[in-house]
Amino acid sequence: MEIPRHWRLKQQRYALVGEVCPHCEGKIFPPRDVCPHCSGEAKTPYAFSGRGEVYSYTRISDGPAGFEESAPYTIALVKLEEGPLVTAQLTDLGGQPVDIGMPVEMVTRRIRSDGDERGMIVYGYKFRPVMAAQA
């Protein structure tokens, strides 16, 4: 049970809120204390669009503790259209093959569950393929 940690990260998990650097305009996700581009202090929230493309991916058949029920799952580095890479599971693939460059968008899904039926269910971002008509 890591309740404070999950609570603390709710903005990132549910809404992909990172930061925009007030000094160099760099878009930052996940949020950091110091801008990786200009070393200025970064504190201005910025909500990412959630659109991006697959940068790399793999498939995990045996998940670590907390992810056993999710396995097998596809995990990817997604390049957001604003620039940063994010590590996330792909979902709603429906047997569709994954490839580098595939357009994806963020959705909110169940990420993991902590412990027994009384344990907390953690929700957060995953990415699904953008429908052909919308792409």
Add this chain to the structure above:
Amino acid sequence: MNSEVVIAGVGQVPVGEHYHLSLRSLAAKAMLAAIHEAGDIRPQAVFAGNMLAGTLSRQSNLGALLTDNINLRGVEGTTVEAAGASGAAALRLGYLAIASGYIDSALVVGVDKYTDSVGADVDAALAQTLDSDYELMAGLTPVAQAALVMRRYMHTYNVAHEAFAPVAVNGHARAANNPNAMFRKAITVEQYRSAEDQVSPLNLYDIAPYGDGAAAVLLIHSDKLEKKPDHPLVRITGSSVVTDTLALHDRQEMLAWYAAAFSIERACRQAGIMPQDVDFFEYDDACSIYAALSVEAAGFARRGTGCEFIAAGSLPVATMGGQKGRGNSLGGSGVYQAVEATLQLRGQAGKNQVPGAKRALIHNLGGAAATAISHVLEL
């Protein structure tokens, strides 16, 4: 100006599944062997490289435990953690402590007791070395992280999976001649090619097997050595630790392997050499892609051609099997490299002997080169 920090004694236990040995007993075997080989020197400090005892064995404060267990009570003792580079990080601190002049001798031990837990909890423990908030919480594991790097590498440089075969083939061929290796059996390219897919594109032979292990080196300032041991002394002439972003997704350029490149450059510069001046290279092959990226980081091969360089065999690499063949003992790995390089330089490497070896570069990674640690060892 190089202080003369020398390796006076080494000790190691075979990497494997040592269910009958506890964390402390495993470490004790390597520690006592190194002390004894150095001529029964009582070290002034112990630096214990360890990655997962706090989780897998529910044991912290190895600095006290490991010294207490072998009756070294009263000496300085601390634990050093840098994920898979914990062993090399302990070596670095031992080196710094002696080079600085504060102490004369140090025992560096790298130990991990992988088999103290089983199942998904072990995978979760290994994944602690990732960015917990943003990688582990997506379900990533260290091996899957390597798979993400490898897929991108193959895509960027148009490299086929089969190109990575030499890492495993060399590792297993060398391990067959190493009595301390986990898998003492050679494999063929065909076996590599037909191996079961694990975390695609990584197959079974792209991933070094985890095992229990402990290795130790006794370091001393050469001026303080009262009685010279029977074997040649190996000097540490270069040492460097460099960090990069912990999370893979935060890298400016994923395939550049910057920390690895800078740590190799700095260690070599300190030793007054170029990487090309070494007689062999102990790279970190926790996953085969990391071996390829490391030889590129050292400048031995252009980007995208690391596998070709390893296949060509012009520079001996992973001469005792690397992690692939000897086994990946986590926090032990960096110290195994120091032990193996010392045996090579002394001419005690048996069938794996690199003829006339005088200088070694050893290179240990924490995570996907989030931490990179390099040492130059010379006769």
